[in-house]
Amino acid sequence: MENAFIKTENLSFSYENGDGGENAVLYDINLEIEKGAFVAILGHNGSGKSTLAKLLNMILTPTGGKIYIDGTDITKPDMSEKDIIDLRSKIGMVFQNPDNQLVATIVEEDVAFGPENLGVEPAEIRRRVDEALATVGMTKYARHSPHQLSGGQKQRVAIAGAIAMLPECIVFDESTAMLDPMGRAEVMNTIEKLNREKNITVLHITHNMNEALCADRVIVMSDGRIILDGVPDEVFSHVEELKSVGLGVPQAAELMYSLSKNGIEIGKITGDENKCAQKLFDLINEK
């Protein structure tokens, strides 16, 4: 890939387990993600997806292999503090728990926290905060206190905080897991907008198969390895394989798989309900 924004080479990571031994979490990950991509990462708990996210943002240091961000090797030993800070601002992160990542008592101050710490000029901070809040649709709440917001709104403020750093990529580490369906929809719409309109590269870690359908590419991890990688329809056609690693598939894909086992010529399996409905419609009308 010419324009890989993120590239890893034989990336591996293990934790020390306290008895002097090591617990390997990631094995030889070779991955290229192009600029502007929307990638969903699926995997059961403990599959290594969050570790991968933390490595990309240098919260963790790899125990083996290399990571390149925008062409720079971030694992080289002579990285200065400033290099690290510069690179970190390229990759924003939004975590799972909306209550754990807001630090200020007023929404707009929370969004300003990042750029303030980078020493950005006050007028520029003002501009970035206003723009970030407008992007996530939270301008109305700029002077509110975060604790008065719903979970979905809090996550959108956290996203605004990440955008105010002008990142090129944002990693969402199960950022929708603790939200209700309405909050999920709000956050997913915001993520799609950032990707489509601002061309921000998105890595969306999730357990929700329907959310993975919004991505251009789905990567499935199991036991520290990448086991599937492709467009959603390709990945979700591996119904048995996904089930064997403790993941589900969208119900539409499961239905098509189950029909094919009953002798129906179903063609290409898809997780997209509209495509699936069209296929079933055609089949029923052909009869």
Place this chain on the structure above:
Amino acid sequence: MRNKIEIENVSYIYSQGTPFCTEALKDVSCSFKEGIITGLIGHTGSGKSTLVQLLNGLLKPTSGRVLLDGKDIWENPKKINEIRFRVGLVFQYPEYQLFEESVYADIAYGPKNIGLDKDEIDKRVRQSAQFVGIDEGLFEKSPFDLSGGQMRRVAIAGIFALMPEVLVLDEPAAGLDPMGRDAVFNAVTAYQRTTGATVIIVSHSMEDMAKYADRIMVMSNAKVVLEGEPSEIYKNAKTLCSIGLDVPQITRLMMKLSDMGVPNRTDIFTVEGARDEILRLLGKGGNVND
């Protein structure tokens, strides 16, 4: 089936007399049947968490009565603690409440506090661990060394060990992966089937409730709007969508097909149900391979 819990004309108002005054429940009357799993579904702010906190006396109705086995739980307010042992409530993210040094001690904490003897405590800890699928080999470990899904199940085992007659769980599977979710629901089902307890599960997930609940109650805007067996509830897919609930993808798919001009059953909420219906529409009903 007998009613285990009855809610009679209950209203609940938060912060009455202040500018933040909110009516979370408006004159609600409903009942929970004994010995089955009821799924309580509603969007955020529909009143479901308020309702479950009324069931074990954590909140007192602003007006109306809550009856357990036909008796008002607030008849003698000094004895409300007894109600809290009979009606066990598992909060959201119960793993945040783990604190003991070992898994065993954490599960044993509740039974110890109600003054049970050592043998009984031991029996209950082992049985509860078995329900939630926590291996006895983990008993001496710190609960904080476990995975998120295991921690969740240890916390739930701590409530099982109190053997509540009524078990209420608020979003027990939130934030877990599909395997973790199934493990939690299987634990709850195992507890219910073995003890015959009355179980109420609060959930946002129609898909999970279609799979695990015997009956479903739907709340919206501080009221109970639908109640019945899952198949009856899913006949109202359009109503469910209109009150902001997420119906299963398979239900949306079948509705879509019907909108496209292929009439089909409208109460489908499982992949198996949809498969059988499509096979029938294709004239291939009869022998089905799972």
